[in-house]
Amino acid sequence: MNLVEVEFTLNGERQKVIVPPRTTLLEVIREHLGLTGTKKGCGKGECGACTVLLDGEAVLACLTLISQAEGHAVTTIEGLAKGEQLDPLQEAFIEEGAIQCGYCTPGMILSAKALLRKNPSPTQEEIKTAIAGNLCRCTGYVKIIKAVQKAGRRSAEVAAHD
Amino acid sequence: MTEFKWVGKVVPRVDGVEKATGRLRYLTDVGLPGLLHGRIKRSQYPHALIKGIDTSRAEALPGVVKVLTHKDVPGVNGFGIIVPDQPVFCREKVRYIGDAVAGVVAEDPAVAEAALDLIEVEYEPQPVVDDAEKAMTSDSPRVHEKGNIHQEVHVRHGDVEAGFAQADLIIENVYKTPRQMHTFLETEGGLAFYDEEGLLNVWVGSQYPQRDQLQIARVLGLNPRKIRVVSSPTGGGFGGKDEITIQTQLALMAFVTKRPVKLWLSREESVISGWKRHPMTLYYRTGFKRDGSLVANEIKIIGDTGAYASLGGPVVSLAVESSCGPYRIPHVKIDGFCVYTNNGVAGAFRGFGVPQSTFAMETQLEIAREKLVLDPIEIRKKNVLRRGDIAPLGHTMTASVGILNTLERAEKSDLWCQREKLKSQTPFPWKKRGVGVAIALQGTGLGVGIPDYGAAIVELTEEGQFIVRIGSPEIGQGNMTAYAITAAEALGCDLALIKVVTGDTRNSPDSGTSTASRSAYTGGNAILDAVAKLKPKLLAVAGEMLGVDRAGLRLAGNRIVSPQGRGITLAELGRYLREKGLEAGARGNFVWPTADVQIPGAEGLPHLVYTYVTQMALVEVDTLTGKVELREAATALDAGRVLNRQGLEGQAEGGMVMGAGYALMEDIIIEKGYFKTMNLSTYIIPTSLDLPERHQVELVEVLEESGPYGAKGAGEAVMVPISPAITSAIHDAVGVRLKEMPAAAERVYQGLRGEEHGQ
Amino acid sequence: MVNDFRLVRPKTLPEALGLLDEFGQEIEPVAGGTDLLVKLEDGRIRPSQVMDLSALNELKQIRLVGEDLHLGALVTHTAVLESPLTRTEAPLLVMGCRTVGSTQIRNMGTLGGNLATASPAGDSIPALVALEAKVVLASKKGERTLPVEDFLVGPGKTERRREELIKEIILPCAREGEKGFYNKLGQRNALAISIANVAVWVRLGERKNTLSRVRIAFGALAPTVKRGRMVEDALTDRELDEASLKGITQLAWKEVAPITDIRASAQYRRDMAIALLYQSLYHILFLS
Known part of the structure; x- marks a missing residue:
């Protein structure tokens, strides 16, 4: 059988998978490794529900061949909280009411995470640009934008205290 | 002015943490050992007679467990909330490009997909009815035997010609509106399987589990009590998951193979087969x-x-x-x-x-x-209408306006x-x-004319929590949180003590749909009724436990306390009720008022x-x-x-x-x-x-x-x-x-x- | 049946070119994957081999070489937006890349991939054509360089031979007195495929409101991105005001040959060539 071997880190842990080459990163995460926090909304890169971080950058797992993850660090929504300690973005999404059906939430939070990593105090326009690839049909985005702003401020405060 | 502790306040969603962490398993996230994969063969034509369906080549493909057609439907081959006019699998005719003609169940999704191409359907294309106004004319080809006008509504109030005679200005126009798509982010999907008790489980995100259960039962010719439907959580509905989406086909797949089956529509399939806003x-x-x-x-x-x-x-x-x-x-x-x-x-x-x-x-x-x-x-x-006015349809606006x-x-x-x-x-x-x-x-x-009813069960657990059970599913709109707020306010307890269960025919009572802007109002009223029945009972038992008159007792936080400051925790009360075999819950209900x-x-x-x-x-x-x-x-x-x-x-x-x-x-x-x-x-x-x-x-x-x-x-x-x-x-x-x-x-x-x- | 291809994963450019030399007819190279994966999923292509280029770090560089900027084929749209070099030396390209898809698509999609895909609506391409960028094609036998404009043959068709790989894109650095504007019309403000777009590059004339050189490239308005040479000539070396600009930009109508699709009619697209060009030049002449 025609298989490829790929090694990468997922949420800080080394992973080695041996799968058919046609397998996407999304299929590996959801089906082979059983992490279902990463969602599938279209399978064609048009909705952003499958967004994960590849070396800190937001990418679409449905359009990533697993071999393209070789040697890279992949972060999914399951990798954000440290035990029961939620990421500031997760806390802010809950506090600001930025979640409704929740299906876009993991991808949305990861897009925001990639933004805050590069730009801890983004403008509203920068936030809108960062999450424009993540469709949300429930919230109208308003509270999501507020949550990202809040998380950015909070991260900056934490950083200032450290 | 009434002071509320929870009503109208900003509180975190009860399902917020699970959703923000990705821990919440949507029904399309659930897997099971030995899971089979279903696929649907859809029509090739918008309107055609079916002359024959040959599934033999598909059945012969290694890995295919079963190919299903109309012949495999044991009960009524149709679904539909008002009239079951949509076939589970079409027999003699297809009426739109998303119509299901056959289903494949296979060990592997790729095999199921491949088998679809091996199903041979012979069609005789019919003239396509693509314009609703033309469809109303007597010489239009018919989509259904009974004719193309499914329903008519006629309202006459006052004397319209007399009205126009009084008018100084008459405006006449024609308007057209588009076919909007719900675009819920989670496409239609889920799984079906038999549980240890022998119940056929159908877990598919939807807006009314009890009605899904009835529709599945009619298709399978099966006692609804033998079917459990779970419909929460759902990645968005907006009305598009009110009607049956895939439930009857999926249920049939598990019913026939007796094995767990997953069916999850691709986005393209969802677009083509799914419901839309009426143009x-x-x-x-x-x-x-x-x-x-x-x-x-x-x-x-x-x-x-x-x-x-x-x-x-x-x-x-x-x-x-x-x-x-x-x-x-x-x-x-x-x-x-x-x-x-x-x-x-x-x-x-x-x-x-x-x-x-x-x-x-x-x-x-x-x-x-x-x-x-x-x-x-x-x-x-x-x-604008004011309270007490006669509305254009002739009814009196007796509710708030x-x-x-x-x-x-x-x-x-x-x-x-x-x-x-x-x-x-x-x-x-x-x-x-x-x-x-x-x-x-x-x-x-x-x-008016459609019975509209809600029910809720509120019960105290041995852990000192209140479980609120209401069938109307959480589809993202936040009714679970609204229910928790209503219950906490009525009970006078902490919001954190309320656990809400929705969207499960086994664990939550029929409370109608999560549609029609009705679930918070209906479920909320049913909760108030349940609490009105439960709370006096709880206080009475607490009074007994404390040896004081129940009259002065009240719920505060996670305790029931007397004016003298004595008290017991809800957990103590819950355990006491269980030990004594006493009822720890109450069922409330609500019937909607209707117009005159x-x-x-x-x-x-x-x-x-x-x-x-x-x-x-x-x-x-x-x-x-x-x-x-x-x-x-x-x-x-x-x-x-x-x-x-x-x-x-x-x-x-x-x-x-x-x-x-x-x-x-x-x-x-x-x-x-x-x-x-x-x-x-x-x-x-x-x-x-x-x-x-x-x-x-x-x-x-x-x-x-x-x-x-x-x-x-x-x-x-x-x-x-x-x-x-x-x-x-x-x-x-x-x-x-x-x-x-x-x-x-x-x-x-x-x-x-x-x-x-x-x- | 789901396409089950063989995967080759070269570590270096020579290795990749060697593989292409041997198996080029069967190999589909994949860069960012944003286009290829969709085509695979839709069953529009069924390659027997796919070559994952992601390890070829040598094609991810942005370098200044003399008066030119060299952008490796695997430079992502995001890299173009974030590189200090492109920001100063190729602002028009930055404007074009900014309108591509979404953040995720820009993080994944590459300049080389966008060129190879050769969509008439590819958002980075009009900027490259207006900048008279060149594309370097490498094979085991050597390299050849073509103007981007000539590299494009038709929708999805390019001059790339099966044994070749796009190695890099070369464009002249921006100079004093040059300006650019990129104008895209989509059905919405992100994740949008262009209904029409235009990239305009000019060198300002010595006299006020004159242009000594003009280059215009239209996207989604012809089978490939298309230069508008007639209107370029008409705009060059004459004093422009709002009225004359309005008049001359009407010539864009004759430069394009759009189609009708689900996003817009051919007639509307043709009118948009004029509108987008007018707005772009208005920005350049009167607003900046």
């Missing part, structure tokens, strides 16, 4: 007095329901009900037709017919007020107060700005309790390209008492954006029965970069006595009037009056060229 053609003739008062309205509405009925009849009925807006009009003649075509399928969708007729009526009013040189707020104030309050609040919004300044701030010479206002009412609940008249032949008409909303838009039109951008919006909403403040704001914000998408960009194009819009690349919904800079949301609390703490529903109205507000704002900006949505750049551009040429 409508609306003929309006409206009479006004010189002072702007409405005297007569003659309306004909034709709704394209596509191949099958689903809720098309009631959708057209609601379009009829709201066709006169929230206005007093003494003389009306309204006819509605729900028509079969081969254009996909249409069914329930947030707003349920109201967005279509509101667009038409509000545009009629704007055209008149321009001719009569009247202020847009004043002409509406003059005509807050439309005037929303107008007054919206009039004070920043958008309206600063509109001249905002309009003047155009960045480039080719940009023009305008403002628009529109109002709407939305009937809540199912209306009924429109014959129209299920649900009229309603009694309505939500009211005013919305305003500031748009910017690029006069060289026709592109329209929504720059600011304002919403003033009367949904009665605010239960969950953040949740209600979220509904208003999300609803407004959905309505803006409807006005500006969304449409599923079907040509000769074939979909031209197949995916999320061609079906476009607003992104974060398509939002206005500001959307001011004002919650106007006109209390509704029949609601829990005075609350009414809110989920739908919030998306309705923004669409005509936007099209009116376009007119204000550039003089183009749109009678067809969406206001895509090319359509507006054509309007601008027409203006130039004096058309």
Whole structure:
């Protein structure tokens, strides 16, 4: 059988998978490794529900061949909280009411995470640009934008205290 | 003024942590050992007779466990909320391109996919019925034997000709509305399996598990008690998961193979097979007095329901009900037709017919007020319904009516107060700005003639928690949080002690659908009833345990305390109840009030309790390209008492954006029965970069006595009037009056060229 | 059946070119994957071999070479937006890349991939054509360089031979007195495929409101991105005001040959060539 071997880190842990080459990163995460926090909304890169971080950058797992993850660090929504300690973005999404059906939430939070990593105090326009690839049909985005702003401020405060 | 501890406060969603961490398993996330994979073979033609189905080659493919056709359906080969006219698997005829002809169950998804191509279906194509109005004529080919008009509604109130005789101005126009798609982010899917007790489990995100259970039972010819349906959580519904989506086919797959099966539609399959908002053609003739008062309205509405009925009849009925807006009009003649075509399928969708007729009526009013040189707020104030008025359908508005309050609040919004300044701030010479206002009412609940009932069970556990069980599923709208707030307030306990269970036929009682802006109102009332029964019992037992009179006892936090400061914890009480074998829960219920008249032949008409909303838009039109951008919006909403403040704001914000998408960009194009819009690349919904800079949301609390703490529903109205507000704002900006949505750049551009040429 | 291809994963450019030399007819190279994966999923292509280019770090560089900017084929749209070099030396390209898809698509999609896909609506291509960028094609036998404009043959068709790989894109650095504007019309403001777009590059003339050189490239308005030479000539070396600009930009009508599709009609697109060009030049002449 025609298989490829790929090694990468997922949420800080080394992973080695041996799968058919046609397998996407999304299929590996959801089906082979059983992490279902990463969602599938279209399978064609048009909705952003499958967004994960590849070396800190937001990418679409449905359009990533697993071999393209070789040697890279992949972060999914399951990798954000440290035990029961939620990421500031997760806390802010809950506090600001930025979640409704929740299906876009993991991808949305990861897009925001990639933004805050590069730009801890983004403008509203920068936030809108960062999450424009993540469709949300429930919230109208308003509270999501507020949550990202809040998380950015909070991260900056934490950083200032450290 | 009543002081509330939880009602109207900002509280975190009860399912927030699970959703933010990705821990929540949606039903399409659940796996099982030995899971088989299902796929559906869909029609090749929009309209054709089936001459033969040969599944032998598919069955011979290694890895295929079973190929299913109509022959495998043990019960009724049909589903549909009102009439079961849609086949589970088609036998003699296909009526739309998404129709299911066969199903494959295989060990592997790729094998199932490959097997689809091996199923040979012989068709005899039939003439395609692609225009609802033509479909109504006697010489049209028939989609169904009984004829193409599925349902008609006729309303006569007053004397419409006498009304027009009094009119100083008569406006006559035809309006057309697009085929909007729900675009829930999670496509239709889930799994079915037999559990240890021998129950057939069907776990598919939907809006009414108990009705799904009945529909599955009818198809399988099986006692519904042998079926368990789980329908929560769901990655968005908006009405598109109200009717059966895949449940009957999936259930049949597990029923026949006796093995766990997963079926999950791809986005393209979801687009083609799924429900849509009815495209409508609306003929309006409206009479006004010189002072702007409405005297007569003659309306004909034709709704394209596509191949099958689903809720098309009631959708057209609601379009009829709201066709006169929230206005007093003494003389009306309204006819509605729900028509079969081969254009996909249409069914329930947030707003349920109201967005279509509101667009038409509000545009009629704007055209008149321009001719009569009247202020847009004043002409509406003059005509709006007030409590006690006779509505155009002839019923008395006995419940709370807050439309005037929303107008007054919206009039004070920043958008309206600063509109001249905002309009003047155009960045480039080719940009023009305008403002628009529109109002709407939305009937809540199912209306007269459709029994509308809710139930809730509230019980105390041995851990000292209260479990609230209500069938109406959480579909993202936040009813779980609203239920927790209502229960915590009524019980007087901490919100954190409430655990809510919805959307499961085994673990939550039938409380009706999560649709029709009804679940918070209905479930909330049922909770209040349950708590009213439970709380005295709990206090009595607590009094017994403490050896004090129950009269002075009260619930505080996680304890029941006496005036003397003695107390027991809820956990102690819960354990005591269990030990003594005493009832630790109570069941509450609620039956909806209904209006004093009924429109014959129209299920649900009229309603009694309505939500009211005013919305305003500031748009910017690029006069060289026709592109329209929504720059600011304002919403003033009367949904009665605010239960969950953040949740209600979220509904208003999300609803407004959905309505803006409807006005500006969304449409599923079907040509000769074939979909031209197949995916999320061609079906476009607003992104974060398509939002206005500001959307001011004002919650106007006109209390509704029949609601829990005075609350009414809110989920739908919030998306309705923004669409005509936007099209009116376009007119204000550039003089183009749109009678067809969406206001895509090319359509507006054509309007601008027409203006130039004096058309 | 789901396409089950063989995967080759070269570590270096010579290795990749060697593989292409041997198996070029069967190999489909994948860069960012944003286009290829969709085509695979839709079953529009069924390659027997796919070559994952992601390890070829040598094609991810942005370098200044003399007066030119060299952008490796695997430079992502995001890299173009974030590189200090492109920001100063190729602002028009930055403007074009900014309108591509979404953040995720820009993080994944590459300049070389966008060129190889050769969509008439590819958002980075008009900027490259207006900048008279060149594309370097490498094979085991050597390299050849073509103007981007000539590299494009038709929708999805290019001059790339099966044994070749796009190695890099070369464009002249921006100079004093040059300006650019990129104008895209989509159905919405992100995740939008262009209804029409235009990239305009000019060198300002010595006299006020004159242009000594003009280059215009239209996207989604012809089978490939298309230069507008007639209107370029008409705009060059004459004093422009709003009225004359309005008049001259009408010539764009004759430069394009659009089609009708689900997003817009051919007629509307033709009118948009004029509108987008007018707005772009207005920005350049009167607003900046």
